[in-house]
Amino acid sequence: MKNNSTFPDGFLWGAATSAYQIEGDPLADGAGPSIWQRFAHTPGNTVNGDTGDVACDHYNRWREDIALMKELGLQAYRFSVAWSRIFPEGKGSLNEKGLDFYEKLVDGLLETGIEPLLTLYHWDLPAALDDRGGWLNPDIANWFAEYGEAMYRRLDDRVKKWTTLNEPWVVTDGGYLHGVLAPGHSCHYEAPIAAHNLMRAHGAAVQAYRAVGTNEIGLVVNIEPKYPASDDQKDLAAANRADAYMNRQFLDPALLGFYPEEMQEIFGDAWPEWPAEDLDLICQKIDFVGLNYYTRAVTCDEPDSLPVRAGAVRQPHKTYTETGWEVYPDGLSDTLLWLKKRYGEMPLYITENGSAFFDPPKAVNGRVIDPIRMHYLNQHLCAVRAAIEKGVDVRGYMAWSLMDNYEWSLGYAKRFGIVHVDFETLERTPKDTARYYSKIIESNGSVLDEPFLPLSVHTRHG
Ligand code: BGC
Secondary structure (H helix, E strand, C coil): CCCCCCCCCCCCEEEEHHHHHHCCCCHHHHCCCCCCHHHHCCCCCCHCCCCCCCCCCCCHHHHHHHHHHHHHHHCCEEEEEEHHCCCCCCCCCCHHHHHHHHHHHHHHHHHHCEEEEEEEEECCCHHHHCCHHHHHHCCCCCHHHHHHHHHHHHHHHCCCCCEECCCHHHHHHHHHHHCCCCCCCCCCCHHHHHHEEEEHHHHHHHHHHHCCCCCCEEEEEEEEEEEEECCCCHHHHHHHHHHHHHHHHHHHHHHCCCCCCCHHHHHHHCCCCCCHHHHHHCCCCEEEEEEEECCCCEEECCCHHHHHHHHEECCCCCCCCCCCCEEECHHHHHHHHHHHHHCCCCEEEECCCCCCCCCCCCCCCCCCCCHHHHHHHHHHHHHHHHHHCCCCEEEEEEEEEHHHECCCCCCCCCCCCCCCCCHHHCCCCCCCCHHHHHHHHCCCHHHHHHCCHHHHHHCCCC
């Protein structure tokens, strides 16, 4: 149905990236190594042995990248700060040159009329802190709060939206349970401790913000709705466990002050009795939640998949992305409605949403034609709009990602950008999706109801 409805006034349209994935030069200007520097340089950890040594060279090309954002009409840019550029040892003496980089970036964005959204932690823990136990050491809550405070003191006069952690679930599941992300541990006794300390660090950083900051701070989580594969009790229970593990494990303590009861059942003797004061620390009032949404999981009972004992059932006749994720836009509106129902009224931002599909390594005739990604964007934005129409307070959308980048252990093999990066020349080329996104932004979403494929028809005939 064509209705050409727009998004609320002031809806913030932008794109997101993270430090290690785009910056390159990770040791420049006195920065210390991060756990990703170590992990990526350890043979066998990443596809092709790819590292973030060069990535998109954003550390040196940030001016060009801001110009690109302006050309695309972005109103906001979500990025993260590399903790080890600010505190090379993770704590102690501050590296002014590292802070200067982000200060210049923020100033450049503001001069261009682009709102910065700053994430303090997107997975690149200073290696020096990992040497002290990293997320397993309870002191990390203080280290993180001190780092946060240094950032707030310098930038809160210009950065109006802060977030503490990006996706604590991925940090613990990939980094401490399955060993596929830095620091590469595989131990189900460690995962709950790392998760709990991440959440304590989040709480401590919010507390520190209230002491010195004057704007808004939130938490970014990835939510993947779990739909039971059948109405068999076993599948229903598996979907519940999977939801507790991936989704509620982080939002329940942060927003409600308790952990889901399924956690004990999932981790057994590896799930400790947490002190009540820890939950008080974790459950700080935050100003918004950032939602990263990519896909759903149709979930079945799978007794051998420990610790959650749940599996995912592949859906016939559905589109899957290059990272093997089902394209399921309805899951985004379902998730937004669920957030409102479970946690009550609160401002929400989509802080990431996007897809990797095949794109050529090089732009051809200055163009990258990516119709499946355009369709993904269209459908997910329609889903956001549907949730807004049902009363969910969604205030912005950040496409993942501004540009193709280092997809962690998958290296440069998966392209999530709306802008193509030629990893030989580092040339940036807006894909058709970026051009389409510009039109969406310009019309505040009303072009979503108009036919858009193929974009070439529109561009060729004006
Ligand atoms: C992360 C990004 C990542 C993206 C695609 C999210 O989980 O925040 O860093 O590139 O998903 O995998």
